[in-house]
Amino acid sequence: MAGIFKAYDIRGIYGETLTDALMRDIGRAFVTFTGARRVVVGRDIRPHSDPLFRALADGITTQGSDVIDVGVCSSPISYFANATLNADASVMITASHNPVQWNGAKLCRDQAVPISGDTGIADIERIVAQGSFGPPADVSGTVTAADVVPAYCARVRELADLARPVRIAADMANGMGAVEARALDGILDVDAIYAELGAGFPHEANPLVPETLKDLQKKVRGGDYDFGVAFDGDADRVGFVDEHGDVVPMDMVTGLIARDLLVKTKGAVLYDLRSSRSVREVIIECGGRPIMCRVGHAFIKKQMRDHDAIFAGELSGHYYFRENHFTESTAMAIVCIANILSRSTAPLSELVAPLKRYWASGEVNSEVTDVDRVLDQLKERYSDGDIRTIDGLSVEYADWWFNVRPSNTEPLLRLNLEARTQADMERRRDEVLALIRKDS
Numbered sequence: 001m002a003g004i005f006k007a008y009d010i011r012g013i014y015g016e017t018l019t020d021a022l023m024r025d026i027g028r029a030f031v032t033f034t035g036a037r038r039v040v041v042g043r044d045i046r047p048h049s050d051p052l053f054r055a056l057a058d059g060i061t062t063q064g065s066d067v068i069d070v071g072v073c074s075s076p077i078s079y080f081a082n083a084t085l086n087a088d089a090s091v092m093i094t095a096s097h098n099p100v101q102w103n104g105a106k107l108c109r110d111q112a113v114p115i116s117g118d119t120g121i122a123d124i125e126r127i128v129a130q131g132s133f134g135p136p137a138d139v140s141g142t143v144t145a146a147d148v149v150p151a152y153c154a155r156v157r158e159l160a161d162l163a164r165p166v167r168i169a170a171d172m173a174n175g176m177g178a179v180e181a182r183a184l185d186g187i188l189d190v191d192a193i194y195a196e197l198g199a200g201f202p203h204e205a206n207p208l209v210p211e212t213l214k215d216l217q218k219k220v221r222g223g224d225y226d227f228g229v230a231f232d233g234d235a236d237r238v239g240f241v242d243e244h245g246d247v248v249p250m251d252m253v254t255g256l257i258a259r260d261l262l263v264k265t266k267g268a269v270l271y272d273l274r275s276s277r278s279v280r281e282v283i284i285e286c287g288g289r290p291i292m293c294r295v296g297h298a299f300i301k302k303q304m305r306d307h308d309a310i311f312a313g314e315l316s317g318h319y320y321f322r323e324n325h326f327t328e329s330t331a332m333a334i335v336c337i338a339n340i341l342s343r344s345t346a347p348l349s350e351l352v353a354p355l356k357r358y359w360a361s362g363e364v365n366s367e368v369t370d371v372d373r374v375l376d377q378l379k380e381r382y383s384d385g386d387i388r389t390i391d392g393l394s395v396e397y398a399d400w401w402f403n404v405r406p407s408n409t410e411p412l413l414r415l416n417l418e419a420r421t422q423a424d425m426e427r428r429r430d431e432v433l434a435l436i437r438k439d440s
Contacts, residue, residue, distance in 0.1 A: 027059020064137025177231025207239025254313025
């Protein structure tokens with residue numbers, strides 16, 4: 001059990017740190033903690049997701065609660081099911097982009113409100129460790145199947161507003177993108193690679209890693225496509241490449257989608273604090289209300305609800321929509337980009353270019369021995385800047401800014417920095433890194 005209860009989910013190696021017996025206990029603890037009477041359960045296509053589902057369902061029904069089995073689906077579809085099937089909670093069995101030997105669970109309350117380490121995962125871990133479950137019910141709960149994919153597809157298609165046909169290439173990574181992308185049928189011409197379910201991951205299903213995009217880039221460069229997309233394992237993240245196969249930074253996608261949505265509906269748009277300053281500028285230019293938020297889906301979803309935000313984007317490729325109950329929908333993000341392209345005579349590369357107003361360092365990690373001491377030193381050194389401490393330390397100046405935030409699991413500090421010119425970005429990056437790494 002050691003180490004599988006994370007900040008945002010439960011994740012371990014099947015048969016070693018995560019077993020069927022443990023998953024049954026997690027099901028009992030989940031009901032004990034939440035009091036849920038109807039629990040939506042979805043799962044990805046990993047070979048052990050079925051036995052883990054049966055074990056989890058056994059634990060949930062032992063406590064007298066009912067399971068609504070939505071079958072093999074993406075995480076966005078499981079969130080949609082939670083919010084539309086009158087459920088009290090949901091569990092998505094998945095290990096996201098981790099290799100095939102891993103599995104786990106993403107937990108939510110009703111209306112797909114996520115349960116994080118701070119809001120319940122630690123409590124569930126304690127209940128499992130102590131065996132302090134509520135008493136088994138006199139009458140076990142039931143398991144019933146529900147197919148929500150058609151309704152989810154219909155919801156996504158409501159966003160479609162294409163002025164011309166759009167053709168895309170898509171890397172499903174043999175994962176849940178193949179289910180998520182069913183929402184695109186009849187809207188877009190999708191030419192997919194690695195679309196077979198259950199074939200194991202042909203490569204790491206993580207669009208943040210450039211190496212994983214090579215097959216998609218080759219596909220796009222060898223054909224006539226408007227753009228390409230790559231899903232992660234459970235399809236709650238998506239990466240984009242333009243018509244040349246070049247990677248489109250994920251914060252630039254946030255800017256493009258925000259600009260388009262704000263034409264029709266004014267309101268708040270959230271962006272994570274690692275995103276380019278140009279994202280905030282675009283939101284303001286389009287009459288929206290930009291709100292910076294800390295990294296992590298649990299924080300973003302809460303802030304979206306608090307502000308009734310129409311959209312949020314995260315630098316890791318999570319795109320959140322009010323239309324999907326303030327949760328991720330990669331299919332909606334793809335439809336939004338297709339809408340934009342269909343109404344423009346310019347290709348995606350030219351639409352992105354005006355948003356690239358600054359030079360970004362990318363995320364640079366540094367091992368440190370005393371995270372708090374380094375953050376205090378940086379705060380003192382840059383005390384003349386505009387300082388925020390919502391997630392680590394953010395310091396903003398007229399011509400450049402940076403954020404340094406600690407890792408949740410390692411003695412690391414992660415630096416993101418941006419400036420108006422490449423030379424200034426490199427100079428400022430090296431300056432801040434020298435302070436971070438001093439005496440480390």
